[in-house]
Amino acid sequence: MRVIIHADLNSFFASAQQQADPALRGRPVGILKAKGRSCIIAASDEAKKFGVRTGVNVYEAKRLCPQIILVPADFPKYEIMTKKFIRLASEFSDRVEVFSLDEVFLEITDTAWWFGGAMSLAQKLQSRVKQELGEFIGCSIGIAGNKLMAKMASGLAPRRGILAVTDVNKASLLARAPFSEVCGIGYRLTKRLAGLGLTSLPQISAAPESILLANFGPFWGRRLKQISRGEDDSPIITTDKLTTAKSVSRTYTLYQDTTDPAKIKALLRNLVEEAVWKLRQMGLSGRQFGVGIRGANQSRFGHITSKICLDDGRQVFEQIYTIYNHWHWLYPVRFAGVWISLLQSKAALTRPLFNQRQDCLWPLIDKINQKYGLYTIFPGTLINQSIVRPEVNGYLGDKHFQLIDKRIG
CATH class of the missing domain: 1.10.150.20 (5' to 3' exonuclease, C-terminal subdomain)
Known part of the structure; x- marks a missing residue:
């Protein structure tokens, strides 16, 4: 008979903050995705006693627990x-x-x-x-077959x-x-x-x-x-058994709606830059590029397929921005997302001569950004703009990137 353990770190984000800051210990803590965000993404055990749960907005959290301490998430720490x-x-x-x-x-x-x-x-x-x-950092454990x-x-x-x-x-x-x-x-x-x-x-x-x-x-x-009936025969999926990434994406919800064309353009460029960085870290490039926009109860999604594979942020952004411009979007923007699919290993591709210089440049840029933090070197479009930085999804939606490529594990 199989013996399986499931280990779960209790109230992880909040407990991690309490571990790092003794002043937070024993006090109700709510974690925000970033400063200025309006939604609780994790609550400490003390906050949960007042009814504060993941997904509650800040106004409701303060109503339930006036003494709650709101702390922005620290994803590198997690x-x-x-x-x-x-x-x-x-x-x-x-x-x-x-x-x-x-x-x-x-x-x-x-x-x-x-x-x-x-x-x-x-x-x-x-x-x-x-x-x-x-x-x-508490840990609850279940043992079963x-x-x-x-x-x-x-x-x-x-x-x-x-x-x-x-x-x-x-x-x-x-x-x-x-x-x-x-x-x-x-x-x-x-x-x-x-x-x-x-x-x-x-x-x-x-x-x-x-x-x-x-x-x-x-x-x-x-x-x-x-x-x-409690029946399950699913196997343990170890890191080496993860399937190759089929796509790479990045989405972001703004703190407030914007109609500023420069901000919208910078946001899309920002999201593209992180997506192609992930691609290059995995030795992949793609030839289908998609974008989605939501706001004011309106939404549009679209994609375009290229004849050649790309991993250069400028080239991918040109494809993405062409789609966006074609919509003539007139509404405020609250949410944006980009994705890249039809991925192939760069090692298996024959690169055009005009791309070879860029192929030599990107490893150097990526090495600097890897050492000093992403966006140490960044596109000019993002100058004087608020930069959206990488976040770790709680359920590791990009497991292949996070685990196979040794960012986690």
């Missing part, structure tokens, strides 16, 4: 701690899956006995997290606690698990299930499969039945 966390997990198993910035799965079927059993291993992992990451139940158990475990799923307690855990703690059942699926009167896993288990198939199709109809 990256460093995540690296340490992954390395610690790797000391207990050679089969580790990085699920998100603060969550890992470990297959310990063959290694648990080295540490005196699964429970002993989990306790040792918790102890190492406290030693290496700090006393304010599959990933689904291990993650569910860590969510139901006491803060900084360990919960092992057994034949004795499995049914009761499934009965009391809210859908928010069930991997695979998100917000939209929860609403659709509620529309059928299904609000718990036992209700899904008891529902006729024909109803599930009729409403959710052959895949999800059967998958929901399996989930409701």
